[in-house]
Amino acid sequence: MYRYDAIDKEFLADRSAEFRGQVVRRLAGELNEEQFKPLRLRNGLYLQLHAYMLRIAIPYGAVNPTQLRKLAWISRTYDKGYGHFTTRTNLQLHWIKLADAPDILEHLAQVDMHALQTSGNCIRNVSADPYAGATAEEIDDPRVWAEAIRQWSSLHPEFSWLPRKFKIAVTASPKDRTAAKTHDIGLHLKRARDGSLGFEVMVGGGLGRMPYIAPTVRQFLPAPRLLSYLEAILRVYNRHGRRDNIHKARIKVLVAALGRDEFASQVEAEWEKSGTASDLPDTELARIRGAFAPKVFETLPTVSEALEAARAKTPAFARFARNNLKPHKVAGYTIVEVSLKAIGATPGDASAEQMEVVADLAERYGQDDIRVTHEQNLVLPHVKLDDAPAVWAALNAAGLATPNMNLVSDIIACPGLDYCALANARAISVAQNIAQKFADPDLAEKVGELKVKISGCINACGHHHVGHIGILGVDKKGEEFYQLTLGGSGAEDAAVGTALGPALPYNRVAEAVDTLVETYLRERHDGERFLDTFRRTGVAPFKEAVYADVH
Amino acid sequence: MPTFIRLHDRVFSLAEDPFTAVGDEDTIPPGDVIISLTRFQAEGEGLLSEGHSVGVRLESHEDVEALAYDLPQIAVVALAFPKFGDGRAYTSARLLRERLGYKGEVRAVGDVLREQAGFMVRCGFDAFEPADGSTVEVWEAAAHRFRHAYQRSDDGRPAAYAERGE
Numbered sequence: 107m108y109r110y111d112a113i114d115k116e117f118l119a120d121r122s123a124e125f126r127g128q129v130v131r132r133l134a135g136e137l138n139e140e141q142f143k144p145l146r147l148r149n150g151l152y153l154q155l156h157a158y159m160l161r162i163a164i165p166y167g168a169v170n171p172t173q174l175r176k177l178a179w180i181s182r183t184y185d186k187g188y189g190h191f192t193t194r195t196n197l198q199l200h201w202i203k204l205a206d207a208p209d210i211l212e213h214l215a216q217v218d219m220h221a222l223q224t225s226g227n228c229i230r231n232v233s234a235d236p237y238a239g240a241t242a243e244e245i246d247d248p249r250v251w252a253e254a255i256r257q258w259s260s261l262h263p264e265f266s267w268l269p270r271k272f273k274i275a276v277t278a279s280p281k282d283r284t285a286a287k288t289h290d291i292g293l294h295l296k297r298a299r300d301g302s303l304g305f306e307v308m309v310g311g312g313l314g315r316m317p318y319i320a321p322t323v324r325q326f327l328p329a330p331r332l333l334s335y336l337e338a339i340l341r342v343y344n345r346h347g348r349r350d351n352i353h354k355a356r357i358k359v360l361v362a363a364l365g366r367d368e369f370a371s372q373v374e375a376e377w378e379k380s381g382t383a384s385d386l387p388d389t390e391l392a393r394i395r396g397a398f399a400p401k402v403f404e405t406l407p408t409v410s411e412a413l414e415a416a417r418a419k420t421p422a423f424a425r426f427a428r429n430n431l432k433p434h435k436v437a438g439y440t441i442v443e444v445s446l447k448a449i450g451a452t453p454g455d456a457s458a459e460q461m462e463v464v465a466d467l468a469e470r471y472g473q474d475d476i477r478v479t480h481e482q483n484l485v486l487p488h489v490k491l492d493d494a495p496a497v498w499a500a501l502n503a504a505g506l507a508t509p510n511m512n513l514v515s516d517i518i519a520c521p522g523l524d525y526c527a528l529a530n531a532r533a534i535s536v537a538q539n540i541a542q543k544f545a546d547p548d549l550a551e552k553v554g555e556l557k558v559k560i561s562g563c564i565n566a567c568g569h570h571h572v573g574h575i576g577i578l579g580v581d582k583k584g585e586e587f588y589q590l591t592l593g594g595s596g597a598e599d600a601a602v603g604t605a606l607g608p609a610l611p612y613n614r615v616a617e618a619v620d621t622l623v624e625t626y627l628r629e630r631h632d633g634e635r636f637l638d639t640f641r642r643t644g645v646a647p648f649k650e651a652v653y654a655d656v657h
Numbered sequence: 658m659p660t661f662i663r664l665h666d667r668v669f670s671l672a673e674d675p676f677t678a679v680g681d682e683d684t685i686p687p688g689d690v691i692i693s694l695t696r697f698q699a700e701g702e703g704l705l706s707e708g709h710s711v712g713v714r715l716e717s718h719e720d721v722e723a724l725a726y727d728l729p730q731i732a733v734v735a736l737a738f739p740k741f742g743d744g745r746a747y748t749s750a751r752l753l754r755e756r757l758g759y760k761g762e763v764r765a766v767g768d769v770l771r772e773q774a775g776f777m778v779r780c781g782f783d784a785f786e787p788a789d790g791s792t793v794e795v796w797e798a799a800a801h802r803f804r805h806a807y808q809r810s811d812d813g814r815p816a817a818y819a820e821r822g823e
């Protein structure tokens with residue numbers, strides 16, 4: 107894991123001193139709310155329905171036990187003893203006092219954390235594959251590049267006042283766990299025939315009011331030229347992105363307006379003119395790469411007797427192993443998915459105690475490494491198969507072992523009307539109702555992979571457009587209604603979902619999901635996921651089933 | 658008279674502004690003037706030949722490339738910030754310095770607040786008309802708030818990777 111050096115630390119200290127000064131000016135009345143707003147947003151501080159919300163950055167989702175314990179301590183000391191992990195792998199605290207915010211940032215800085223650029227029209231927290239360094243699928247460690255992007259994007263002199271927010275994801279595996287194609291820039295590491303590293307560069311994806319899947323603007327960008335190419339993209343966007351209409355200001359609108367080819371040629375022209383000045387020197391890339399040197403792994407047998415024995419003896423562990431243990435690149439190790447989707451709980455919420463349990467496990471069994479996923483779960487990426495039963499037992503005792511990875515109850519939901527000032531409708535309780543319907547783990551496993559994603563309004567923080575089943579809260583004459591979409595995907599086979607039919611009232615949503623699942627079970631061919639069946643049959647059988655009783 | 662701050666050799670100082678900002682409808686006063694791009698394209702040559710020192714104000718949507726061939730005769734390029742959050746002028750400043758090799762004054766005008774000082778300096782601005790009542794001391798402190806920067810920039814400070822390489 108990357109360790110902050112004196113420069114990184116002084117940078118954060120300066121930032122927190124600056125923010126303290128701004129809060130003092132605000133509390134003294136020297137700044138009014140209008141002037142203060144853009145400043146606090148740059149430090150992740152939002153004013154929500156009930157209180158201030160602080161959004162803490164977890165760059166590329168990587169956090170160590172010391173940091174996670176500090177987050178637990180902060181949530182206990184300054185909030186209500188829990189935090190909410192978001193789809194951008196940030197942690198949100200929803201009950202913050204303005205006067206405490208500078209102290210919180212200072213505590214964060216002590217463990218090399220911050221809330222920099224978690225909001226505002228700037229380059230946001232970069233995301234990367236949560237299995238980085240652990241999966242055999244990857245051709246290089248995406249964190250190396252994500253860290254380079256983190257540094258480059260921090261208070262960038264030219265690109266800190268963009269038309270709109272800007273999100274970048276880096277993945278290095280054919281299986282995309284970052285939703286790269288829904289980002290402003292998605293970077294997919296590839297290797298050329300001669301073995302050299304490069305990126306497929308996808309630009310102009312995004313959800314919200316106008317969902318777009320990012321088209322590829324360059325098939326292969328030599329990896330050392332990454333930053334200069336990013337600057338060329340950002341420069342074209344900074345100059346030509348729309349600033350007259352907030353709903354048309356994302357880069358996706360510019361790419362769509364110009365067309366992929368014209369946009370790409372403008373970027374190439376800009377890139378040629380600017381040369382290599384902005385690229386990182388090889389020495390710096392090597393320094394960063396060194397921080398992600400492969401861990402030391404023991405030589406272990408592929409099959410663990412301890413694990414097999416536990417599997418035979420404890421059906422609950424066997425179920426967990428089936429759903430939450432993922433293959434590791436090294437024999438005898440596994441990637442453990444920690445579910446923040448207990449049935450009936452708020453998706454993505456973790457209590458201070460739960461954070462501490464995960465921190466302890468990472469220290470004891472997991473090489474001090476923890477990841478946050480954009481699907482709002484945690485990951486222990488390096489656990490010995492032999493230790494998996496003990497890890498499971500501890501997670502289970504803490505309510506963190508729900509065996510539902512990628513299953514119907516592993517739902518993404520935004521905070522919705524419970525917290526968010528922009529919401530039309532609740533999202534959390536809809537997720538809870540659906541999870542309850544599928545509380546029977548046999549049923550959930552029988553249904554198999556099914557990604558349900560819920561947003562409380564068209565801003566789509568819950569990524570509903572790319573849910574296999576997407577659910578969007580809409581307001582109909584002051585009442586909560588929900589628009590369902592089917593067939594979306596945020597992964598390598600990215601697609602925007604198709605509307606099912608007229609919006610449904612709150613109390614019919616979980617039932618409708620149930621009906622959709624029944625329809626799928628009836629229609630599916632062998633080995634088909636929900637998404638595959640939908641893509642084969644189209645919307646008709648699903649629509650008929652859900653609206654049958656309405657006719 | 659609004660505050661006018663200049664940056665020279667890394668020192669910020671309060672300065673007399675020798676230039677008068679002149680609107681498109683106004684008559685040209687004697688002395689040094691800053692005019693719009695449109696007016697410059699129509700009247701620039703004449704004004705220069707009459708001995709005025711001429712600056713050009715670029716709005717944030719205007720391309721700095723439009724000035725490329727005239728830059729050697731232009732004393733000031735004033736880049737407008739219609740709103741604090743409109744970041745186009747940062748790109749214009751960098752292009753002036755890095756691509757067009759402009760050595761004259763690059764001035765920030767409009768909604769110019771101390772929170773932008775550091776970004777401006779690093780993009781090559783060297784003159785400022787703060788709209789938030791900043792004194793030179795406040796402006797300088799804001800511009801130097803951060804001891805380090807991760808990116809290369811036009812103010813002569815080394816980027817973090819260069820500091821590390823030392």
Ligand code: SF4
Binds near residue numbers: 520529530564
């Ligand atoms: S999708 Fe809407 S309701 Fe949900 S968090 Fe985003 S803005 Fe709020």
